[in-house]
Amino acid sequence: xxxxxxxxxxVLAALVLGSLSMGLLAIAVQAPPAAQALxxxxxxxxxxxxxxxxxxxxAVGTTVTWTxxxxxxxxxxxxxxxxxSRLLQQDERYSxxxxxxxxxxxxxxxxxxxxxxxxVGNPPASEVTGNKAGSGPHMQSMDAMMGGGMMHGITMxx
Numbered sequence: 001x002x003x004x005x006x007x008x009x010x011v012l013a014a015l016v017l018g019s020l021s022m023g024l025l026a027i028a029v030q031a032p033p034a035a036q037a038l039x040x041x042x043x044x045x046x047x048x049x050x051x052x053x054x055x056x057x058x059a060v061g062t063t064v065t066w067t068x069x070x071x072x073x074x075x076x077x078x079x080x081x082x083x084x085s086r087l088l089q090q091d092e093r094y095s096x097x098x099x100x101x102x103x104x105x106x107x108x109x110x111x112x113x114x115x116x117x118x119x120v121g122n123p124p125a126s127e128v129t130g131n132k133a134g135s136g137p138h139m140q141s142m143d144a145m146m147g148g149g150m151m152h153g154i155t156m157x158x
């Protein structure tokens with residue numbers, strides 16, 4: 001009787017160890033947070049006068065879409081003025097495709113305290129930890145942006 005009990009214990013131990021090792025393997029194979037972010041969402045929600053997430057990591061060539069959920073109009077405007085939306089009303093969207101690696105800081109022109117950042121690819125650490133959104137030159141004025149033909153990429157809907 002003891003021989004079968006010992007054999008049962010060995011089988012049970014093997015099953016437990018096998019399950020644990022598979023769990024540890026799954027944890028080890030899981031991508032690091034930066035890689036998860038690169039493969040993760042490409043949506044930014046504008047709500048309660050914030051961009052969420054405030055910082056987003058994406059791969060080169062990714063299209064990011066911002067959706068305004070506030071009842072107040074907002075913009076998405078790059079610090080350098082190279083890209084940006086017109087005033088987005090509630091439930092309007094703006095999309096932009098990031099074709100080059102780098103760090104892209106942006107803000108809402110009428111509400112410059114609303115700031116965000118898109119990190120594309122794997123730029124040098126000095127760029128990522130350098131100037132945070134809003135620390136550079138003041139955002140361009142709404143009049144200049146509206147006159148600059150930056151109304152591409154706007155869609156309606158939820």
